[in-house]
Amino acid sequence: MTTCLQQKLASGHFVLTAEVCPPKGSDCTEFLEKSRHLSAFVDAINVTDNQGATMRISPLAAAALLAREGMEPIFQITCRDRNRLALQSDLLGAAALGIGNVLALTGDHISFGDHKASKPVFDLDSVQLLQTIKGLGEGLDLAGRAVSGAPAFFAGAAAAPEAEPFPLTFYKLEKKVAAGAQFFQTQAVFDPERLRLFSEAVRPLNVKVIAGILLLKSAGMARFVTSNIPGLKVPAPLVEELESAADPMAAGVTIAARLAAACKPYCDGLHIMAMGREDLIPQIVEAVRSEK
Amino acid sequence: MVGGFPLTIDHRPPTIDRFKTMIVSKQKNLDEILAAMAGDGKVFLIGCAKCATVCKSGGEEEVWQMQEALISAGKEVTGSVVIDEACHMLRAGRDLRAKKEMVEEADALLVLACGAGVQSVSAGTPKKTVAGLDTLFLGNIRRFGQFEQKCSLCGECILTETGCICPVTVCPKGLLNGPCGGMDNGLCETDRENECAWFQIYERLQAQGTTDKLKRTVPQKDFSKMLKPGKLKIER
Ligand code: SF4
Ligand code: SF4
Numbered sequence: 001m002t003t004c005l006q007q008k009l010a011s012g013h014f015v016l017t018a019e020v021c022p023p024k025g026s027d028c029t030e031f032l033e034k035s036r037h038l039s040a041f042v043d044a045i046n047v048t049d050n051q052g053a054t055m056r057i058s059p060l061a062a063a064a065l066l067a068r069e070g071m072e073p074i075f076q077i078t079c080r081d082r083n084r085l086a087l088q089s090d091l092l093g094a095a096a097l098g099i100g101n102v103l104a105l106t107g108d109h110i111s112f113g114d115h116k117a118s119k120p121v122f123d124l125d126s127v128q129l130l131q132t133i134k135g136l137g138e139g140l141d142l143a144g145r146a147v148s149g150a151p152a153f154f155a156g157a158a159a160a161p162e163a164e165p166f167p168l169t170f171y172k173l174e175k176k177v178a179a180g181a182q183f184f185q186t187q188a189v190f191d192p193e194r195l196r197l198f199s200e201a202v203r204p205l206n207v208k209v210i211a212g213i214l215l216l217k218s219a220g221m222a223r224f225v226t227s228n229i230p231g232l233k234v235p236a237p238l239v240e241e242l243e244s245a246a247d248p249m250a251a252g253v254t255i256a257a258r259l260a261a262a263c264k265p266y267c268d269g270l271h272i273m274a275m276g277r278e279d280l281i282p283q284i285v286e287a288v289r290s291e292k
Numbered sequence: 293m294v295g296g297f298p299l300t301i302d303h304r305p306p307t308i309d310r311f312k313t314m315i316v317s318k319q320k321n322l323d324e325i326l327a328a329m330a331g332d333g334k335v336f337l338i339g340c341a342k343c344a345t346v347c348k349s350g351g352e353e354e355v356w357q358m359q360e361a362l363i364s365a366g367k368e369v370t371g372s373v374v375i376d377e378a379c380h381m382l383r384a385g386r387d388l389r390a391k392k393e394m395v396e397e398a399d400a401l402l403v404l405a406c407g408a409g410v411q412s413v414s415a416g417t418p419k420k421t422v423a424g425l426d427t428l429f430l431g432n433i434r435r436f437g438q439f440e441q442k443c444s445l446c447g448e449c450i451l452t453e454t455g456c457i458c459p460v461t462v463c464p465k466g467l468l469n470g471p472c473g474g475m476d477n478g479l480c481e482t483d484r485e486n487e488c489a490w491f492q493i494y495e496r497l498q499a500q501g502t503t504d505k506l507k508r509t510v511p512q513k514d515f516s517k518m519l520k521p522g523k524l525k526i527e528r
């Protein structure tokens with residue numbers, strides 16, 4: 001099975017993805033409404049996996065609900081909460097439910113979340129998880145036993161273009177691609193020049209790059225993100241721009257749209273993280289979409 | 293000897309100074325200990341001369357302080373002993389037999405030793421036994437009173453491949469193929485006071501000119517090597 005997202009990327013189409021957080025609870029009405037609305041603007045929707053180690057509905061279930069309505073989910077699966085049996089059985093489940101895109105992640109540490117006393121699993125790491133996905137596609141599980149159906153996933157991985165030291169992270173990016181990653185969805189980019197350097201570095205790996213754009217809703221949120229979200233640093237000038245704005249939300253949208261446009265030449269698509277304000281995504285992507 | 297084990301074989305009996313890694317433990321708070329012995333008027337106290345002494349959780353001094361605390365809480369202390377190595381099952385049994393009468397007289401034994409020590413004590417007596425410590429990890433001693441976990445006893449050591457810095461232990465996620473996305477300028481996402489394990493490995497391998505080791509994909513780890521309960525019998 002080749003997914004829609006995979007086809008679009010393969011044909012050189014500039015893609016847009018967005019992230020929707022599944023609910024803490026079993027009522028998915030609002031989640032589905034948001035996703036339906038977004039589907040009109042984006043090519044695929046990332047369904048996060050207990051993001052920030054905060055317990056929510058299973059991303060497998062939530063992604064399956066999207067797939068059932070004909071939407072295009074990217075099932076995010078982390079190593080934090082599942083051992084290798086659970087990872088593989090969820091992947092097989094995803095394939096059976098018509099989910100073809102997977103983003104293989106390590107997962108934020110338990111200590112960030114709302115169940116701090118829980119036992120972190122990390123039986124596999126993200127590279128080994130990608131190997132697992134590849135193995136299932138070849139009809140073999142991690143124990144070397146045959147699995148029926150041999151689900152061919154479109155597998156992606158995370159990348160952090162602004163991480164330091166970059167050469168250290170690059171070793172892992174190479175391993176991810178060797179293990180089967182076909183696309184990267186990046187951490188939020190704040191400096192398009194860094195994305196340019198990143199794209200140049202990964203070009204030989206022959207992998208699609210979907211660059212992350214984060215909607216900064218206020219100076220306070222920018223500061224919070226900087227000190228609390230692993231791997232995210234909002235540069236001071238952007239914080240100042242938000243601080244001095246009469247309407248910080250509008251300023252945030254302007255910044256995101258500006259970054260989106262500046263990043264576009266250096267990637268194959270954009271991934272918009274709107275942190276609950278998914279209704280603003282159409283405004284952020286307006287400029288890059290109209291050039292399509 | 294520079295900050296580690298002596299390079300020549302040393303036949304002296306182990307002393308506290310030469311003990312460079314150990315089972316790190318800390319005392320439970322007194323209220324919790326007293327609650328566990330609510331109905332017990334008479335208590336016999338047991339410490340350990342090895343790890344619990346160095347961690348200042350169950351050596352001579354702490355046993356004495358505990359005795360004072362129990363007396364002020366209205367308990368009678370029938371006696372005490374600091375076992376040379378409480379985890380040594382034969383020795384623990386022997387030391388308790390030497391104090392048989394005081395042990396017999398007590399309603400409960402309070403053990404200030406690691407979980408292994410508590411179990412070797414309780415295996416030798418039908419008496420109610422109370423664990424007075426929380427046992428934390430196998431630790432290196434940075435300096436007096438400062439302990440750090442460097443090894444989590446995984447049963448299949450990979451240090452040779454990682455510049456002798458253990459990602460299984462020093463990385464809170466135990467990642468084997470490089471840093472997670474939370475690494476921030478070489479610092480760990482879970483505690484910005486700590487360097488990322490993979491950053492440390494990278495620096496070490498760079499200094500040794502062996503960064504090529506970072507290119508190797510480490511396959512899924514065999515966690516069956518650390519299945520519990522561990523057992524080893526040295527074949528002769
Ligand atoms: S690899 Fe295993 S045995 Fe070696 S130091 Fe790390 S935890 Fe200990
Ligand atoms: S920052 Fe480094 S040490 Fe910390 S969890 Fe991530 S990989 Fe492990």
